[in-house]
Amino acid sequence: MEKDIIIDLKDISVSFDGEPVLNNINLYIRDNEFITLLGPSGCGKTTTLRIIGGFLKPDTGRVIFEGKDITDLPPNKRQLNTVFQNYALFPHLTIAENIAFGLKIKKKSKEYIKDKIKYALKLVNLEGFENRMPQSLSGGQQQRIAIARAIVNEPKVLLLDEPLGALDLKMRQSMQYELIRLKNELGITFVYITHDQEEALTMSDTIVVMNKGNIQQIGTPEDIYNEPKNAFVADFIGESNIIDGIMLEDKLVEILGAKFPCVDTGFGRNKPVDVVIRPEDVDLVEPEKGTIKGVVTSLLFKGVHYEMDVLANGYEWLVHSTDMVPVGREVGIFVDPYNIQIMHKPISEDEEASSDEE
Amino acid sequence: MKSSRLRRLVAAPYLVWIVGFTILPLITIIYYAFTERGTNSFTFKNILAIRDPIHFNALVLSLWVAFLSTLICLLLAYPLSYILSKLKNGRGRFVVFLFVLPMWMNHILRTLALQNLLSNTGVINGILEFLRLPTLNIMNTPTAIIIGMVYTYLPFMILPIYNSIAKIDDGVIDAAYDLGASGFTVFRRLILPLSLPGIISGITMVFVPSISEFVIADMLGGSKTLLIGNVIEQEFTVGSNWNLGSGLSVVLMVFIVASMVIMQRYDGDGEGAALW
Numbered sequence: 001m002e003k004d005i006i007i008d009l010k011d012i013s014v015s016f017d018g019e020p021v022l023n024n025i026n027l028y029i030r031d032n033e034f035i036t037l038l039g040p041s042g043c044g045k046t047t048t049l050r051i052i053g054g055f056l057k058p059d060t061g062r063v064i065f066e067g068k069d070i071t072d073l074p075p076n077k078r079q080l081n082t083v084f085q086n087y088a089l090f091p092h093l094t095i096a097e098n099i100a101f102g103l104k105i106k107k108k109s110k111e112y113i114k115d116k117i118k119y120a121l122k123l124v125n126l127e128g129f130e131n132r133m134p135q136s137l138s139g140g141q142q143q144r145i146a147i148a149r150a151i152v153n154e155p156k157v158l159l160l161d162e163p164l165g166a167l168d169l170k171m172r173q174s175m176q177y178e179l180i181r182l183k184n185e186l187g188i189t190f191v192y193i194t195h196d197q198e199e200a201l202t203m204s205d206t207i208v209v210m211n212k213g214n215i216q217q218i219g220t221p222e223d224i225y226n227e228p229k230n231a232f233v234a235d236f237i238g239e240s241n242i243i244d245g246i247m248l249e250d251k252l253v254e255i256l257g258a259k260f261p262c263v264d265t266g267f268g269r270n271k272p273v274d275v276v277i278r279p280e281d282v283d284l285v286e287p288e289k290g291t292i293k294g295v296v297t298s299l300l301f302k303g304v305h306y307e308m309d310v311l312a313n314g315y316e317w318l319v320h321s322t323d324m325v326p327v328g329r330e331v332g333i334f335v336d337p338y339n340i341q342i343m344h345k346p347i348s349e350d351e352e353a354s355s356d357e358e
Numbered sequence: 359m360k361s362s363r364l365r366r367l368v369a370a371p372y373l374v375w376i377v378g379f380t381i382l383p384l385i386t387i388i389y390y391a392f393t394e395r396g397t398n399s400f401t402f403k404n405i406l407a408i409r410d411p412i413h414f415n416a417l418v419l420s421l422w423v424a425f426l427s428t429l430i431c432l433l434l435a436y437p438l439s440y441i442l443s444k445l446k447n448g449r450g451r452f453v454v455f456l457f458v459l460p461m462w463m464n465h466i467l468r469t470l471a472l473q474n475l476l477s478n479t480g481v482i483n484g485i486l487e488f489l490r491l492p493t494l495n496i497m498n499t500p501t502a503i504i505i506g507m508v509y510t511y512l513p514f515m516i517l518p519i520y521n522s523i524a525k526i527d528d529g530v531i532d533a534a535y536d537l538g539a540s541g542f543t544v545f546r547r548l549i550l551p552l553s554l555p556g557i558i559s560g561i562t563m564v565f566v567p568s569i570s571e572f573v574i575a576d577m578l579g580g581s582k583t584l585l586i587g588n589v590i591e592q593e594f595t596v597g598s599n600w601n602l603g604s605g606l607s608v609v610l611m612v613f614i615v616a617s618m619v620i621m622q623r624y625d626g627d628g629e630g631a632a633l634w
Contacts, residue, residue: 055532075535082536088529092551101547102537146533153537 006031006157006189007052012061014047021047023213025061029157029191030206034183036192038200039210040236045193048210049159052191054078066156080157081150085165087142089134095121095145096130102153120148123182140171147182157189164199176202197237201225209233230343234276241282241317245275245342253342256313258292262340274343279320281339284310290332296325390604404605413589413606420586421613423500424568427507428515431564432557434508435515439556440549443523454520458513465510469577472506473497476578498580506574511567515560522556523549554624562621566614586610 007029014022022044029035037045050056051063054075063071070078081102090098096117103113121127124144134142143163150158160179164172180203183190194200200207201221209216209224209232217229228234231242245255250265255275267273287293294312301307306324310317312333325331394401407413442450460468475481476497483493496502526549534544572587579585586606593603 053536055535075532076538076540082533084529084533086527086529088527088533090530090534090548101534101539105538105543149533149537 004031005029006066007191008064009048009051010062010064012048012051012058012063014044014051014056014058021213022051022058025213025215027208027215027218029189031156032187032189033205034180034190034192034203035206035208036194036200036204037208037210038194038197038236039216040195042212043210044213045195045210046161049082049161049191049193052157053080053082053159079155080159081153081155082159082161083143083146083150083163085161085163087134087139087146089142089145089149091134093134094130095126095132095134095137098134098145099149099152101149106153116152120152123151123185124148124178139167140175143167143175144178147179151182151186151188155188157191158186160190160192162193162195164194164196172199179203201237209236211236226341228276228341228343230346231274231276234274234341234343239279239318239320241275241277241279241315243275243277243315245273247271247273247342251337253340256292256315258313260291260335260340261337262342263338264340264342267342267344272345274345276341276343277317277335277339279307279318280305281335282310282317282319282321283334283336284308284319284321284323284325285332285334287330287332290334292333294331294333296327296329296331299324299327387604387607390601391608392605393601395599395601404601405609407602407605408609412584413586416584416586416589417609417613419500419583420569420610423503423507423585424565424571427504427511427568428561428565430504430508431512431515432561434512435519435560436557439516439520439523439553442520443526450520450524454516457516461513466573466577468510469506469574472509473577476502476505497578498582500579500583502578503575503583503585506578507568507571510571510574511564514563514567518559518563519553519556522553526552558621558624562618565617569614569617570610 005028009025009027012022012025013020025044025048027048037048039045047056051058054070054073054077058071061071062069065078065080075082090101093101099117099120100113103116108116117130118127121129124147126141126144126148129137129141129145134145137145143166147158147160147163163179164175167175176199179190179192192200192203201224204221206218207221207224208218211232217224217233219227224233224237228237228240234240234242243255245253245260247253247264247267247270248259249269250267251262253260253262253264253273253275260275284290284296292312294310294317296308297311297316298309299306301324302320305320305322308319308321308325310319310331310333317333391404392400392402394403408417439454442453444450445453473480476494477483478493478495478497480497486493496505530552531544531548534548539547570587570590572585572591575583575585575588576591579588587610590603590606590610593599593606597603
C-alpha cells in the first residue's frame with residue numbers, strides 16, 4: 001500500500017431493500033488529492049460519500065482512514081467534514097454561529113473562534129456577513145458559507161456532495177475556480193461528487209467514473225477523456241461516436257464496411273469490438289479523400305464550433321468542426337489512426353462492471 | 359377602478375361576517391360589562407366582581423387547570439411527535455391522523471364517553487374491581503377535568519409540533535453530526551429551537567380554549583368544581599345576569615389576550631399565528 005493513501009475503501013457493498021447499490025467497491029484516495037466521483041444519478045456516488053462520511057454503514061467491506069479502520073465510527077467522531085448538496089445551513093443561526101457550530105462543540109476559546117470565523121469568511125470572499133441570516137443569502141453565498149463552516153474544523157478530508165448542483169451556469173463556473181483555489185490554499189483532500197462531466201474534467205486530479213454501483217474507470221481527466229475504458233465511460237464523458245466494429249488484425253479495424261487503420265494491438269483477429277471516435281476527431285474532407293463518403297444532414301452553430309450530423313454507410317456521425325459544411329453537401333470522412341479508440345465489447349453486465357485500475 | 363370595486367364586492371360577505379359575528383358581539387359584551395343591571399348606568403361593579411372569592415377562586419382554578427393540562431399535553435405530545443417524525447413512508451402522518459380522528463366527533467359525545475369510563479361505577483373501575491385492585495375515585499374532581507382536557511386538546515398540541523419537527527431538513531441534522539455534535543447537542547441546539555414555533559402554537563391552541571372551557575368541567579367536574587367558564591355560563595343561563603357574566607368574560611378575555619401576546623413574543627417566525 002502506498003504511503004500517502006488517506007482513505008481506503010475495501011470491498012464495499014451496500015444494498016437497500018435487496019436492491020444492490022454498491023457492488024464491491026475498491027477505491028483509495030491519496031492525501032491532498034482532488035478526487036471526483038462521477039456518474040449518472042443512481043450510480044452509487046452519493047452512497048459512497050455517505051459511507052466515507054459515516055452516515056451509512058456498508059453491508060460488507062471496511063473503510064480505512066490513515067491506516068485505521070473507521071467503518072463503525074459515527075460521523076461526529078470522524079476527522080472529515082461534508083458540504084451538503086442543499087447547503088444544510090442552520091436556519092435559526094446567524095452566519096457566524098453557523099461557522100462556529102463545530103468549533104463550539106470542540107470547546108475552542110472565544111478568540112480562537114472569532115479569528116477562525118474571520119479567516120473563513122475571508123477565504124470564501126464573504127467578509128462582513130457575520131450577522132446575516134442564511135435565508136438572506138443567495139444560493140452561491142450559502143454554498144460558500146457551508147464550505148466555510150466545514151473547513152474551520154480543519155478536516156483532513158472535505159467531502160462535497162454536488163455542491164454546485166443548484167447554482168446557475170455562471171455561478172457554477174466561478175465557484176469551480178473558487179473551489180480549486182480553496183483546495184490549493186488549504187492543502188487538504190477533496191472528495192467531490194458530481195454528475196456533470198465538464199465539472200469533473202475541469203477540477204479533478206483523479207476521476208472515478210461510476211455506473212450502477214460499479215466503478216467503471218479510475219484515472220486522470222486526460223486518461224478518462226482520451227482513453228475511455230468502455231462504451232459507458234466514452235458515452236458519459238463528453239459526446240462520442242460509438243460504433244460496432246470488427247478488429248480485423250492488429251492496427252486495422254473495420255467499421256461500417258470500411259477499413260480504418262488504427263494504433264491498437266492485441267485484440268486478436270476478426271474480433272467484434274466497440275469503436276469510439278470523439279466528434280472533434282472526425283475530419284470532413286473531399287469525398288474522394290475520405291475513408292468513407294457521407295452527406296451532411298444537419299448543422300448547428302454552437303459558439304466555439306459547428307455541430308454536424310453526417311450520414312455515412314447507415315450511421316449518423318456526430319462531427320464538431322470550426323469549419324462549416326452546408327447541409328446536403330457530400331463529404332468524405334477521415335479519422336487519424338491514433339484518434340480511434342478500440343474497446344472490448346462487454347460480454348455481460350458483470351464484465352462491464354469489472355473495475356480494476358490498470 | 360373596476361378591479362378594486364370587484365375586489366370589494368367579493369370581500370363584502372366576509373366583512374358582514376366579521377361585523378355581525380365578531381365585532382358586534384364584542385361591543386355588546388363590553389356594553390353589558392360596564393353597565394348596571396336594570397338601570398343601564400355606567401359601572402365598574404361587574405368587572406370588580408372578580409374579587410368575589412367564588413369568582414376569584416374559579417379563575418385561579420381555571421388558570422391552574424389550563425396550565426396543568428397544557429403542560430401534560432406538551433409532555434405527551436413532544437416525544438410522540440419526535441418519534442413519529444422519524445418514521446418513514448408517511449407512517450408517522452398516519453398515526454397523527456389516528457390521534458386527530460376523534461376531533462371530528464362531537465365534543466359533548468366524547469366527554470360523555472369519558473364520563474362513562476371514569477365514573478365510580480364506570481368501565482375503568484369495573485375492570486379494576488374485576489382484577490381486585492383498588493378502585494379510583496376521581497369523578498367530580500379537578501383530576502377528572504384535567505384528564506378530560508388533555509384528552510380533548512392533545513391533538514391540538516400534536517399537530518403543530520409534529521409539523522414543525524417533520525419540517526426540519528434531514529440534511530441540517532446530518533450537518534450537525536458531521537460537525538461533531540452528539541445526539542443531545544443535535545436535540546438541544548437544532549431540533550428544540552427549530553420546533554419552537556410548533557411548541558408555541560401548540561401551547562396557545564391548548565391553553566387558550568382550556569381557560570374558558572366549561573362543558574368538560576360541567577360533565578366531569580360535577581357541581582363541586584367551579585371553573586370560571588362555568589361561573590360565566592351560569593350567570594348567563596341560570597342567573598340571567600348578563601351584565602355580571604359579561605363583566606367576568608371581559609376579565610377572562612384580558613387573560614387570554616395577555617397569554618397570546620406573551621406566546622407570540624417567543625414565536626419569531628409568526629408561524630403559530632398562522633395556525634390561529
